[in-house]
Amino acid sequence: MKWKKSVLGVLALGASAGLMLTGCSGGASSGGSSAGAGSDGYKIAFIQGVAGDEFYISMQCGIESAAKDAGATVTTQGPEKFDPTLQKPLVDSVVASKPDAILVAPTDVKAMEAPLKAAADAGIKVVLVDTTVDDPSFAVSQISSDNKGGGAAAFDAIKEAHPEGGKVLVVSVDPGISTTDARAEGFQEAVKGDDKFTDLGVQYSHNEPSTAAEIVTAALQKDPDIVGIFAANLFAAEGSATGVKQAGKEDSVTIVGFDAGPAQVKQLKEGTVQALVAQEPATIGKDGVAQAIAALNGDKVEAKIETGFTIITKDNVDGDAKDAVYQSKCG
Amino acid sequence: MSAVKQAEMGPETTAIETAKDRETPIRKLFKAQAFQIFIVLLVVIAIFSAIAPDTFAQLSNLRLVVQNASILAVLGVGMTYVIITSGIDLSIGSVLVFSGVVSATTMRAMGGDDWGTAIVGIIVSIGVGILWGTFNGILISKAKVPPLIVTLGSLGMALGLAQILTGGVDIREVPSVLTDSIGYGNIFGAVPIISVIALVVVIIGALVLHKTKFGLYTYAVGSSEEAARRVGVKVDRHLIRIYAISGGLAGLAGILSLSQFGTTAIAGQSQTNLNVIAAVVIGGTSLFGGYGTIFGTVVGLFIPAVLQNGFVITGVQPFWQQVAVGAVLILAVYVDQVRRSSAARGGSTSFWRALVSRKKK
Numbered sequence: 109m110k111w112k113k114s115v116l117g118v119l120a121l122g123a124s125a126g127l128m129l130t131g132c133s134g135g136a137s138s139g140g141s142s143a144g145a146g147s148d149g150y151k152i153a154f155i156q157g158v159a160g161d162e163f164y165i166s167m168q169c170g171i172e173s174a175a176k177d178a179g180a181t182v183t184t185q186g187p188e189k190f191d192p193t194l195q196k197p198l199v200d201s202v203v204a205s206k207p208d209a210i211l212v213a214p215t216d217v218k219a220m221e222a223p224l225k226a227a228a229d230a231g232i233k234v235v236l237v238d239t240t241v242d243d244p245s246f247a248v249s250q251i252s253s254d255n256k257g258g259g260a261a262a263f264d265a266i267k268e269a270h271p272e273g274g275k276v277l278v279v280s281v282d283p284g285i286s287t288t289d290a291r292a293e294g295f296q297e298a299v300k301g302d303d304k305f306t307d308l309g310v311q312y313s314h315n316e317p318s319t320a321a322e323i324v325t326a327a328l329q330k331d332p333d334i335v336g337i338f339a340a341n342l343f344a345a346e347g348s349a350t351g352v353k354q355a356g357k358e359d360s361v362t363i364v365g366f367d368a369g370p371a372q373v374k375q376l377k378e379g380t381v382q383a384l385v386a387q388e389p390a391t392i393g394k395d396g397v398a399q400a401i402a403a404l405n406g407d408k409v410e411a412k413i414e415t416g417f418t419i420i421t422k423d424n425v426d427g428d429a430k431d432a433v434y435q436s437k438c439g
Numbered sequence: 440m441s442a443v444k445q446a447e448m449g450p451e452t453t454a455i456e457t458a459k460d461r462e463t464p465i466r467k468l469f470k471a472q473a474f475q476i477f478i479v480l481l482v483v484i485a486i487f488s489a490i491a492p493d494t495f496a497q498l499s500n501l502r503l504v505v506q507n508a509s510i511l512a513v514l515g516v517g518m519t520y521v522i523i524t525s526g527i528d529l530s531i532g533s534v535l536v537f538s539g540v541v542s543a544t545t546m547r548a549m550g551g552d553d554w555g556t557a558i559v560g561i562i563v564s565i566g567v568g569i570l571w572g573t574f575n576g577i578l579i580s581k582a583k584v585p586p587l588i589v590t591l592g593s594l595g596m597a598l599g600l601a602q603i604l605t606g607g608v609d610i611r612e613v614p615s616v617l618t619d620s621i622g623y624g625n626i627f628g629a630v631p632i633i634s635v636i637a638l639v640v641v642i643i644g645a646l647v648l649h650k651t652k653f654g655l656y657t658y659a660v661g662s663s664e665e666a667a668r669r670v671g672v673k674v675d676r677h678l679i680r681i682y683a684i685s686g687g688l689a690g691l692a693g694i695l696s697l698s699q700f701g702t703t704a705i706a707g708q709s710q711t712n713l714n715v716i717a718a719v720v721i722g723g724t725s726l727f728g729g730y731g732t733i734f735g736t737v738v739g740l741f742i743p744a745v746l747q748n749g750f751v752i753t754g755v756q757p758f759w760q761q762v763a764v765g766a767v768l769i770l771a772v773y774v775d776q777v778r779r780s781s782a783a784r785g786g787s788t789s790f791w792r793a794l795v796s797r798k799k800k
Contacts, residue, residue, distance in 0.1 A: 159758075183754045192700055193707035197507045197744075201751035204500035205491070218611045219700040222623055282706055283608045312607050314706050 149179045150208040150404055152397065155199060156186030157213035157239060158315065162369035162434040163342055163389050164213065167237065169438035170390030171211060174397035183207070190281070190315045192219035199223045209233040209248075209400035211393070216284050217242045233403040237396045238389075240286045249399040251413040253387040255287050258417045259294025259338070262364040263302075265383040265419060266336035269362040273304025274335030277327055279344045281315050288340040291366055295338050308334070313344045320347025321354065328355040335362060342367035342434075349380040368420055369434045376425055384420040386432040391415045473723040473735030476771070480738050480745065487749035495752050502631065508744045509637035510699070513692045514715045515736040516644035517685035522719050523648075524661040524681055525728025526586035530575065531689040532711035533597035538567040538693035539703045540601040543610040552614045560614070564694040565687050571597060572686020576679030594712070601705055609702045622698035633695055640688065645733035657681065661728030717764060718743065721771045727779070742767065 154171050156164035168184050175182045185202060187194035195215045200223060202210065210232055214220035221241045228234045228246035236250045244250050266276060278295055281288045292310050299307045308331065313320035320343065328334060328351070337352070339345035345365025349372070352361050358380050365372055368386035375381040395413050402409050418432040425433070488496035514531050521528045542564035549556045571593060578589045624632045648654035659667040660674055668674045697703065722739025724731030747760040 185751055188758075189706075189709075191704070191707045192702070193696075193704050196700070197503075197747065198751060200503040200507060201500075201748045204497065204503060204748070205494045205752040205754075216609075216700075216702060216704075219702045219704065222618070222701070284611070284702070 149181055150401060151206075152180050152182045152400060153202045153205070153207040153210045154182055154184045154393075155195065155202060155210060155212040156184065157195075157215050158190040159186030159188055161186075161342060162436050163238075163367050163387070165436055165438070166434040167213075167389040167393040169435055170393030171397055172438060173390075174394040178397065178401050180208075180397070180401065187215070190215050190285075192216040195220065196223050199227065203227045203230060203232065207232060208404055209235065211235045211237050211396040211400060213238040214241050215239070217286055218284070233400050235396045235400050235403075237392050238287055248403040249396075249409050249411055249413065251392050251395045251399070251415065252287060253392070253417055254414045255290035256294035256297075258366065258385045258387070259291040259296075259340075260298040261417070261419060262291075262338045262366070262383070262385050263295050263298035263305075265364045265385075265421075266338070266362050267302065267305070269382060270335040273302075275306045275308050275331055275333060276336040276338065277308040277324075277331075277334055278310040278338045278340065279313055279320050279323060279348050280310050280340040281344060282312055288366075291340045292338075305336075313347060315341070315343050317343045317347030317350065320344045321351035324348045324351025325355050328352070328357055328361070332357075335360070337361060337363045339363060339365040342369050342372065345372050345381065345384070346375070349375045353380050367434065368432060370436055373420075373425060373433050376420065376422060379422070382421065386418045386420050386429070386434070388415045388417065388432070389434065473732045473738060476722055476735060476742070477738045479767075480742055483742065483745055483749070487745070487753065491749075491752050495749055498629075500748065500752070502629065504741075504744050504748050505634045506631040508740050509631070509634045510692050510695050511711070511715055511718065511740050511744075512637040512737060513640050513688050513695065514711065515718055515740055516640055516733060517688035518715045518719045519644070519722075519724055519731055519733055519736045520648065520657055520681050521586075521685050522716070522724050522726060523657050523728060523731045524678060525664075525726070526579065526678070526681070527590060527716065527726075528575065528682065528685045529587065529590040529712045529716075530571065530593040530597055531685065531692075531715060532708035533594045533601070534568050534571045534686055534689040535693040535696060535711065536703065536705055536708050537571070537597040537601040538564040538690040539697045540604050540610065540705065541567045542694055543613060543697055543703050544604060546614055547610060547612050552616065554616055557614050557617050560617070560697075561691075561694050564697075565690040568690020568693065569683050569687040572683040572689070573679060575686065576682030579682065580675040580678040598705075601703075605703065605705065607705070609705055611702045613697050613701050617694075617698040618701050620698075621695060622701065633699060636695065640691070641733060641737060648733055653680075658729060661730075663729075714743065715740075717768045721764075721767055723771070723775075725775050725779070726772065727775075739771075 152175055154168060156168070158164065164186060172182050185198050187198055192215045196219070199212065199220070203226065210227055212224060212234065214224065214236065217240070221243060224234055224241065225246045234247045236244055236247045238252050240250050240252065276299060278292050280292050283289065296307055299305050308327070311323045311327065313323055320339065324337065324347070337348050339348040345363070345367060348363055348365070352358055352363060363381045364383045364385065365381050366385045368384045372381060372384055376384055392415050395415070399409050418429055420429040420432055494500065518528060518531065542560040545563050546556050546560040549559060575589050575593055578584050579586050621632055621636065626632055626635060648657065656667070656672050656677055659672055660677055664674055718739040719736045720726055720739070721742060722732070722735030722737070724735060743760060743764045746763050750760050
């Protein structure tokens with residue numbers, strides 16, 4: 109077979125370049141492959157609920173700084189969507205990499221039980237951060253915000269803005285996520301306790317801001333006199349604010365969002381959103397690391413920790429509440 | 440026949456090419472694209488094993504990778520048949536969800552927790568899948584609507600109907616006999632039952648495709664539908680059967696997914712159809728019909744699964760896996776195109792030769 113001249117030329121160049129490189133780097137030792145885990149540092153794996161969400165990124169920052177203080181190493185993985193079919197293979201792979209402890213935010217109360225139980229059976233300490241599962245007995249500890257209280261506090265914010273009462277709507281994520289379900293429950297219970305307000309129910313946005321926007325514009329078409337919308341997480345809040353802006357109802361509708369990512373803070377400053385209930389993801393992360401290390405050292409662990417929240421409004425966003433805003437990058 | 444006419448005949452001329460074959464079986468094996476992709480898979484496994492010997496190269500890890508790929512393998516068999524007929528089936532993810540929903544609703548209504556309920560659920564799931572597949576097949580063969588459009592439509596309809604049936608709320612009551620045995624049970628203590636089921640489907644699929652008249656007709660229809668029709672193959676009925684098989688396997692995958700996750704996971708499976716199509720194409724099946732193997736599909740499935748697993752274990756961002764799979768996919772179709780065009784010119788079907796040899800002008 110006669111070779112193509114261009115291919116021969118590329119091969120010749122490649123071969124000579126290769127020879128030159130090996131000649132030059134001759135004595136450079138490959139050195140030990142790093143990952144520099146201190147000989148007594150624990151290996152902690154953090155599995156987020158979804159990658160790219162500032163709530164989980166802030167949690168990652170908290171985990172990494174707490175781990176650094178404790179001399180442990182952290183690897184972080186997250187599925188591209190908040191979905192158990194995507195999270196399960198990740199959990200399996202992480203378990204195969206044999207960490208000492210896993211901090212995980214399960215994406216479904218039922219579907220993630222079996223894979224995480226398998227992790228616990230393999231001797232790995234499992235700490236549930238943010239969300240939980242139906243039967244958390246295999247986990248060392250569960251740490252989350254007081255989501256029900258947060259939902260009730262959101263209703264108080266709407267009540268303050270509209271003391272005369274009216275219709276309110278909840279935009280949640282997907283049923284079966286323990287945190288957003290608890291927030292919606294807290295909000296709806298508070299609404300039930302007040303006759304002046306009518307509960308229009310819960311709509312699910314599947315963690316897509318575009319879906320949340322569509323839901324809100326459709327709801328406003330059906331009930332133009334909605335006075336308050338409670339958006340149960342970061343993406344729901346982003347989308348709901350967009351929906352209200354599209355419908356041109358920024359002045360009449362009060363939106364209270366859960367979570368305080370940079371886009372939501374921008375919407376807060378613009379006035380489309382009136383209040384944000386910020387959780388403390390970094391604290392959840394730090395507590396998670398502390399509980400994991402306590403379990404690994406054989407010390408006493410706390411089975412359930414509830415962290416607090418801050419209500420951010422336009423007045424305090426640049427003042428007292430500045431640190432409560434979530435980070436999109438660590439450091 | 441002049442050289443010009445031969446060049447215009449397209450995929451039919453691969454048949455002429457294989458008639459000229461006088462190579463030994465070993466040489467033919469090495470040239471098969473499925474085998475070349477298998478070598479790629481082995482190389483990937485070797486690289487990850489070298490980087491992480493005590494975490495990646497463990498039987499327990501391999502077990503989990505196989506278990507997670509099992510549902511996709513079942514879908515891949517159906518998709519291979521469909522793509523060989525130069526069609527496509529985008530609706531498998533939604534049919535999976537819909538059949539899971541109908542099955543879970545039936546089992547919940549029946550109430551029991553035993554094998555009686557479970558078997559009814561399995562039959563319902565597969566039956567519903569076959570119905571959707573037949574629906575697709577009838578529209579594609581009788582109404583002559585392109586497969587891309589029909590299956591795109593049934594993707595939306597099946598998912599929408601599933602959400603209507605459940606009100607958007609996942610059903611979480613699955614009989615524990617299913618989750619304990621199929622979902623997480625093992626034979627001989629180590630081999631996951633779900634993988635055994637997938638293996639059985641793969642073997643049956645391969646035998647039917649390569650050894651029966653049904654398989655031969657599938658290749659014929661894919662290679663040239665008009666020629667097959669004139670020779671006497673009942674093309675319309677065959678296409679309906681092919682899509683019914685694809686739907687039925689999606690129904691089977693639905694009950695397997697229900698067993699493994701314990702919930703209908705309505706919001707999931709949005710990218711399953713594209714992942715399966717990518718796996719089938721990477722494995723050497725030609726998108727233009729007429730050529731493909733089940734073995735190639737299985738190998739094509741394992742490459743993304745092994746890549747993701749390896750990246751997670753070695754601590755690389757798993758997003759690189761999507762970059763890698765996308766690149767391999769484009770490469771696989773490019774290789775297929777080069778082979779087809781050199782076959783059309785009457786030259787050898789070796790990709791290597793087409794790339795590096797000096798072409799006779």
